Amino acid sequence: MVFTKLIIAGTTGYLAGHASRAILASTKPKFDVTILTRVDSGKAVAFIPGARVVPVDYNDHNGLVKTVAGADAILSFIPGPSSKSIDRLLLKAAQEAGVRRIFPSEYTLDILHPAAITVLDSGDHYFAGCSLPFIGAAIIAVLQMDEEKTKNKRISITKVRATMNQIVDIYEELLGTKFQRAQITSQEFLNKRNADLAAGNAFAALLDGIIVGEFNGCGAGDLVDGLAFDGDGLLNIKRKTLKELTTEALKKIGTI
Ligand SMILES: NC(=O)c1ccc[n+]([C@@H]2O[C@H](COP(=O)([O-])OP(=O)(O)OC[C@H]3O[C@@H](n4cnc5c(N)ncnc54)[C@H](OP(=O)(O)O)[C@@H]3O)[C@@H](O)[C@H]2O)c1
Structure with a gap:
């Protein structure tokens, strides 16, 4: 079954910018996209047309479980060093919320x-x-x-x-x-x-x-x-x- 309801971790950047743009531009299939952004990044929450952008604290397990619940898949585009810990937090939340798939940030x-x-x-x-x-x-x-x-x-x-x-x-x-x-x-x-x-x-x-x-x-x-x-x-x-x-x-x- 196609994974269409997606959670993307990371708003802008080297990979997130390109991959998210491609995902949001796709019409067949059309994806339902929620993008996670760090609540404490110090930046204003980005406006990304076609997606919901949700500020999260990756260390708040219960909050993260609620946010990812109902998604088919989580795609992490968080930079290498931070992804090593945050992808684990996303995985734990995904397991508890019953998300079928997580793609860790391992583009290397x-x-x-x-x-x-x-x-x-x-x-x-x-x-x-x-x-x-x-x-x-x-x-x-x-x-x-x-x-x-x-x-x-x-x-x-x-x-x-x-x-x-x-x-x-x-x-x-x-x-x-x-x-x-x-x-x-x-x-x-x-x-x-x-x-x-x-x-x-x-x-x-x-x-x-x-x-x-x-x-x-x-x-x-x-x-x-x-x-x-x-x-x-x-x-x-x-x-x-x-x-x-x-x-x-x-x-x-x-x-x-
Ligand atoms: N950059 C390269 O040269 C390069 C080369 C080859 C492969 N890659 C791979 O591409 C993937 C993504 O890397 P990237 O360079 O594209 O990332 P990036 O641009 O540095 O960051 C992507 C997004 O991740 C979030 N983020 C940044 N720092 C974070 C932190 N400390 N904790 C949580 N979220 C954070 C930010 O979103 P918010 O501010 O909205 O939270 C940011 O927009 C990685 O797997 C990396 O290994 C990168």
Whole structure:
């Protein structure tokens, strides 16, 4: 059964802005959307056409249960570090309120990949990527898919696969100029991560770890199977080549 009555955690931002816009613009299916915003964010409550925006205290379990009751699914678009605790609070509330599905805010590389992190970089390791509109369209497809096929699954979605060198090659081709390719090794990044950790910069250390896991060829950031994702025919966006995407990006900033 399609998940149509949705609770979205997070109003604006990098992913929430794009994914919520795609969900609210969808007419087939049409979604009933309630968006949660932090009661103590210090900002005025956002007006988002087509959605109800409800201020919540994520730590108020009973209040959260009442707010999510009756929803089919909860989609969390809360930023990485805070989502680690808030997604658990949403899950507890969802379980008590009988919400059928929660999509945690894990839009990232394969966080369970067991690879060691000692590979030296060459610029030739493949990694996978998604544009924000592609993530929005994929979420809409997943909401409509057979529930059993997506239950308790990590879903790989990939728009394009590339290596660092391929990206630089395309920039050079489109701009007609040579780029200097500075080499950096995974070990240098790991040293930086360890220094960030020692200095108490946990978020910077997290980003360093993500960069290594994504780009060192270990496979955690190379979701090859995601290229085959089509939401059982429900994905309504076309994949583009790396060259098409690079051309679009360069046009957007007026470089070509
Ligand atoms: N940003 C990136 O570069 C990036 C890259 C790859 C993947 N991602 C993934 O995309 C997902 C969303 O990240 P994002 O960067 O889009 O988030 P974001 O823009 O920083 O925040 C999204 C929304 O979450 C709410 N929020 C912010 N801080 C919060 C907190 N401390 N507690 C509770 N709610 C909070 C805010 O809504 P209210 O103010 O209305 O409460 C905000 O509008 C994550 O899974 C992240 O890992 C992000």
